[in-house]
Amino acid sequence: MNNTPSKNPLDKLPLILKKDLDQNLCTCNEVLKIDIINAITNGASSVEAVKSETYATMGSGCCTQQVERLIECLCPPEEE
């Protein structure tokens, strides 16, 4: 009964990445962190996909690493 996988994608994120969800992750384009997380969990599994969904990273690209990190956490490569 305790083995039920959680459906909340935020549970896959390390604590430190769960902070400030309602703040801009991409300050250049004012894209909220939660919007980026939602885009990733809805299938945007690459920076390019996140970019086209949310416009994040389209400023100077300074948030690209953070977006990559979120993708890494939310889309583990070997997970089905």
Ligand code: FES
């Ligand atoms: S903060 Fe996202 S491109 Fe600069």
